[in-house]
Structures are given as C-alpha cells and as structure tokens.
Amino acid sequence: MSRIGKKPIPVPKGVQVTLKDGLVEVKGPKGQLSQVLPPGVTMVLEDGQIVTSISEAREMRKFHGLGRTLVANAVQGVSEGFKRELDIVGVGYRAEVKGRDVHFALGYSHPVVFPLPQGIDVAIEKLTHLTVTGIDKQMVGQVAANMRSLRKPDPYKQKGVRYTGEVLKKKAGKAGAK
Numbered sequence: 601m602s603r604i605g606k607k608p609i610p611v612p613k614g615v616q617v618t619l620k621d622g623l624v625e626v627k628g629p630k631g632q633l634s635q636v637l638p639p640g641v642t643m644v645l646e647d648g649q650i651v652t653s654i655s656e657a658r659e660m661r662k663f664h665g666l667g668r669t670l671v672a673n674a675v676q677g678v679s680e681g682f683k684r685e686l687d688i689v690g691v692g693y694r695a696e697v698k699g700r701d702v703h704f705a706l707g708y709s710h711p712v713v714f715p716l717p718q719g720i721d722v723a724i725e726k727l728t729h730l731t732v733t734g735i736d737k738q739m740v741g742q743v744a745a746n747m748r749s750l751r752k753p754d755p756y757k758q759k760g761v762r763y764t765g766e767v768l769k770k771k772a773g774k775a776g777a778k
Contacts (some may be wrong), residue, residue: 605664608649609672612679617650619643624650624671628678631735632718635674641667650675677735684744686730690759694727702730706751706761714747729764746755 611617618625620711622644625634635661637643640660644651654664676682688695688706695704701742702722704712716722720734734740744763753760755771762768 602661602665602668605652605654605668607668608646608651609668609675611645611648611650611675617645617675619645619650624674626671626674626678627655628675630678630681631675632737633678635670637671638663638667641669643667651692672774673737677737681731681735682737682740683731683734684740685764686744686747686761687742688728688730689753690751690757690763693759693761695724695730696727697722697724702747702748704750704761707759712750714750717743 610630615626615628616625622637623634624637626632640655640657641663642653642655644653652664652671654660681701690707693704693706695702697703700716702714702716702724704714706712710723717739719736720732720739723731723733725731732740732747733743734743739768748761748763751760753762753767753768756773757772758768
C-alpha cells in the first residue's frame with residue numbers, strides 16, 4: 601500500500617466535496633474543480649476527511665498515491681490556490697499585461713504575445729518579476745513552463761526567463777587563442 605495514499609485528506613472549512621462514481625467535485629472560496637479518479641481508486645468522506653481505498657488487484661496499487669494527490673491538490677487549489685514565480689533577466693527584457701495577454705520583450709525583433717488560459721492570472725512587479733496564480737496546480741505549472749520556454753535561460757550570458765530561485769550553472773564559453 602502507498603504511504604501517501606494511506607494519508608487522509610483534511611477538508612478545510614468552506615470547502616464542499618461531492619463524491620460520485622469515479623469523480624470528485626470540489627467547491628471552495630476560490631472556485632470549483634472536478635477530478636476524475638484513476639481506475640481502482642475509491643474515496644469516502646468520513647469526519648471531515650477524505651479517505652482513499654484501492655481494489656485488491658495488484659496492478660491497481662500504483663494508482664493509490666496518484667489518486668490521493670490529485671484530489672488533495674484540488675482541495676488545496678479551491679481553498680488556497682497555487683502560484684509560480686518567474687524572473688526575466690536581460691537588458692531590455694520585460695513583460696506587461698494587456699487584457700488577457702502578456703506581452704514580452706525578450707530580445708527578439710518583435711514582441712511575443714502570450715494569451716492567458718481561463719482560470720490563470722498573472723501579476724507583474726517591476727516589469728521583470730511575474731507571478732502566475734490559479735486554482736489548478738497542473739495548469740499553473742504548465743503556463744509557467746510555457747512562459748519560460750519563450751526564452752530559456754542561457755548558460756553563457758545568464759539571460760532569459762527563469763523560475764525564481766532557479767540556479768544556473770554558468771559556462772565559460774570559448775577559451776580563445778593562446
């Protein structure tokens with residue numbers, strides 16, 4: 601049995617959980633999410649906690665921890681939300697929000713326009729620090745990864761879009777003629 605799968609999921613105040621056949625719907629102050637459970641995983645609401653159980657089939661055990669984590673992320677998302685922070689490093693590199701689009705100046709000959717999906721918000725501080733927020737952990741991470749891929753951090757000049765706190769290993773470059 602999975603150690604993670606055995607842990608019950610506490611349901612905070614103000615969060616409503618509805619369990620149906622293979623589907624968990626979670627409503628909270630920040631929004632509503634529904635999560636499809638992996639095969640063989642069932643959940644029960646007991647004493648303000650969600651408890652997971654799995655079928656006896658050996659090949660279904662691998663989904664125990666996954667199912668619990670997906671539902672725990674949904675509960676945390678509708679109650680607290682998730683965020684990812686990005687830094688833009690480089691002379692003249694910046695970003696600004698215009699409506700539901702983020703306009704990046706990343707050293708290309710044209711501005712890069714990044715449309716935001718529904719449910720994701722971006723806050724920009726100092727033109728070079730972005731905060732991506734939302735209730736769906738997977739979508740927040742994917743949007744942050746897509747923004748980072750617009751101009752990946754360069755190991756030689758250290759320029760580009762990177763996660764806050766990401767450590768880059770600086771490369772020396774050409775040695776030159778001696």
